[in-house]
Amino acid sequence: MSKGDNVVVLDFWASPFCARVKIALEEKGVPHVDNEEDLFGKKSELLLKSNPIHQKVPVFLHNDKPVLESGIIVSYIDQVWSSNPLLPADAYDLAQARFLADFIDKKVFDTGRSIWASNGEEREVGTRDFIEVLKHLEEALGEKDYFGGDVFGYVDIIAIPHSAWFLAYEKLGNFKVEDHSPKISAWIKRSLQRESVKKVLPDPEKVYQFVLHFRKISGLE
Amino acid sequence: MSKGDNVVVLDFWASPFCARVKIALEEKGVPHVDNEEDLFGKKSELLLKSNPIHQKVPVFLHNDKPVLESGIIVSYIDQVWSSNPLLPADAYDLAQARFLADFIDKKVFDTGRSIWASNGEEREVGTRDFIEVLKHLEEALGEKDYFGGDVFGYVDIIAIPHSAWFLAYEKLGNFKVEDHSPKISAWIKRSLQRESVKKVLPDPEKVYQFVLHFRKISGLE
Numbered sequence: 001m002s003k004g005d006n007v008v009v010l011d012f013w014a015s016p017f018c019a020r021v022k023i024a025l026e027e028k029g030v031p032h033v034d035n036e037e038d039l040f041g042k043k044s045e046l047l048l049k050s051n052p053i054h055q056k057v058p059v060f061l062h063n064d065k066p067v068l069e070s071g072i073i074v075s076y077i078d079q080v081w082s083s084n085p086l087l088p089a090d091a092y093d094l095a096q097a098r099f100l101a102d103f104i105d106k107k108v109f110d111t112g113r114s115i116w117a118s119n120g121e122e123r124e125v126g127t128r129d130f131i132e133v134l135k136h137l138e139e140a141l142g143e144k145d146y147f148g149g150d151v152f153g154y155v156d157i158i159a160i161p162h163s164a165w166f167l168a169y170e171k172l173g174n175f176k177v178e179d180h181s182p183k184i185s186a187w188i189k190r191s192l193q194r195e196s197v198k199k200v201l202p203d204p205e206k207v208y209q210f211v212l213h214f215r216k217i218s219g220l221e
Numbered sequence: 222m223s224k225g226d227n228v229v230v231l232d233f234w235a236s237p238f239c240a241r242v243k244i245a246l247e248e249k250g251v252p253h254v255d256n257e258e259d260l261f262g263k264k265s266e267l268l269l270k271s272n273p274i275h276q277k278v279p280v281f282l283h284n285d286k287p288v289l290e291s292g293i294i295v296s297y298i299d300q301v302w303s304s305n306p307l308l309p310a311d312a313y314d315l316a317q318a319r320f321l322a323d324f325i326d327k328k329v330f331d332t333g334r335s336i337w338a339s340n341g342e343e344r345e346v347g348t349r350d351f352i353e354v355l356k357h358l359e360e361a362l363g364e365k366d367y368f369g370g371d372v373f374g375y376v377d378i379i380a381i382p383h384s385a386w387f388l389a390y391e392k393l394g395n396f397k398v399e400d401h402s403p404k405i406s407a408w409i410k411r412s413l414q415r416e417s418v419k420k421v422l423p424d425p426e427k428v429y430q431f432v433l434h435f436r437k438i439s440g441l442e
Contacts, residue, residue: 053324053357065313072319079312091300092286098293103274136274 007032010047010059012039014210016109016161017070018058019200023157024074026196028081071101074157086154100140100147101158107133108162115173116165116211119220127173131180138181145190152194160197163188167204168211228253231268231280233260235431237330237382238291239279240421244378245295247417249302292322295378307375321361321368322379328354329383336394337386337432340441348394352401359402366411373415381418384409388425389432 007025011018011034025032037047037057050059050066059066060073067076078086088094111133114126137159141147147155166177166188178185191197215221228246232239232255246253258268258278271280271287280287281294288297299307309315332354335347358380362368368376387398387409399406412418436442 062313067313067316068320069323072316072323075319076312076316079315091297092283092288094300095288095293095297098296099289102290102293 005030006061006063008061009034010037010044010050010057010061011035012037012057013202014164014207015057016165019161019164019202020070020157021058021060021073021077022200023161023196024077024086026199027084027086027152027157028077030077030081071105071158074154078154086148086157088148088153097148097153097155100155103136104155104159104162107136108159109165112162112165112169115169116215117218117220123173127169127175130169130173131175134177134181134184138183141183141187143183146187152191156191160188160191161201163191164201164204164207165211168208171208172211226251227282227284229282230255231258231265231271231278231282232256233258233278234423235385235428236278237386240382240385240423241291241378242279242281242294242298243421244382244417245298245307247420248305248307248373248378249298251298251302292326292379295375299375307369307378309369309374318368318374318376321376324357325376325380325383328357329380330386333383333386333390336390337436338439338441344394348390348396351390351394352396355398355402355405359404362404362408364404367408373412377412381409381412382422384412385422385425385428386432389429392429393432 007030009018009021009025009032011022013036022032022034035044035046037044039057043055046061047057047059048055050061051068054068058070058073059068060076061067062076062080067073075087088097108130111126111130115123115130118126144150146152147159170176177188192201212221228251230239230242230246230253232243234257243253243255256265256267258265260278264276267282268278268280269276271282272289275289279291279294280289281297282288283297283301288294296308309318329351332347332351336344336351339347365371367373368380391397398409413422433442
């Protein structure tokens with residue numbers, strides 16, 4: 001990389017997937033321009049051109065070349081701006097980090113969604129499923145400060161943005177994350193003290209209001 | 222790694238995900254023991270202990286330490302047995318390979334399943350969706366011999382095992398892969414000439430019979 005690098009994130013403020021990319025860039029000290037997309041209106045030409053298959057944010061543009069999928073983008077950033085590595089160097093540690101990131105990708109947002117984008121029994125099932133996911137994460141974290149061990153690393157970056165949605169899940173699912181996963185709660189508080197996380201994550205109350213708005217326009221309220 | 226390496230794959234003969242791991246091991250010349258799991262009967266204690274969350278094959282055991290998820294396993298194998306690299310070294314090429322592997326993971330087996338595990342309109346939709354996926358892959362392959370370019374690499378290993386199921390998709394979906402994606406057809410023939418692929422992939426006719434058996438016991442026929 002050089003000083004002339006042009007780094008752009010096609011972004012949506014509430015997206016935990018976009019937040020991963022922005023936190024990784026903050027951790028690496030890479031200046032970037034975040035272009036907010038209007039996901040409920042017309043998507044930008046640049047988004048459609050850069051991600052024709054999924055048409056989703058985040059898109060990461062490095063000197064105009066697109067990199068897609070948040071976990072892949074964070075890995076790319078870690079390889080290109082290689083000081084303060086986020087991914088473990090050891091093959092086995094790396095495979096374990098990737099497995100946990102994959103578990104988070106498959107489970108956290110979707111079980112969360114089944115709480116906030118539903119009602120009645122479906123929401124009850126969603127809440128139970130989400131609490132199960134929390135328990136797996138609690139076990140994976142164990143007694144460590146971070147998923148990366150002593151240092152905030154790849155899995156932490158993958159996981160922490162979801163926490164901005166937890167208030168919405170708690171209010172709509174009528175439970176407390178802390179009651180089911182006290183270590184995860186402590187890890188969230190610890191991570192929120194980091195400059196990168198503090199700077200990037202949206203206010204959970206604002207996310208909750210966004211979810212309520214979404215429920216209203218979707219006919220769920 | 223050392224000569225004393227103990228390499229075990231918890232396997233299922235028809236699984237394209239297990240085949241990825243076995244092809245990677247063949248490409249690297251790593252001796253391995255494949256333990257066939259009875260997925261319709263009782264899963265082994267070793268499987269349940271090694272993959273408590275998903276309880277799925279493949280599980281890769283390297284000196285008794287489990288590595289999970291086929292794409293992660295292939296990356297692990299490539300890092301540990303590092304001669305003849307499968308993954309691109311360049312960050313941008315790597316991100317593109319990972320994106321395509323992710324697309325294949327999300328789309329190929331599931332759209333295929335919506336052909337063979339359905340009937341009527343659902344199957345018609347599944348067939349159309351699968352042909353769309355083929356067209357994306359045809360475009361991604363372009364004029365190259367392999368997804369990896371001149372050499373058979375990571376994306377080829379991720380993709381080729383699915384081809385053993387294509388006969389079943391064709392017969393049940395009433396279409397020909399070749400009619401929609403001639404370059405993919407040629408790539409399959411080319412890849413099947415490789416020793417690793419030839420040795421690992423099951424006979425498509427046997428997979429088709431397996432699918433028919435599955436349809437019968439599931440009440441679909």
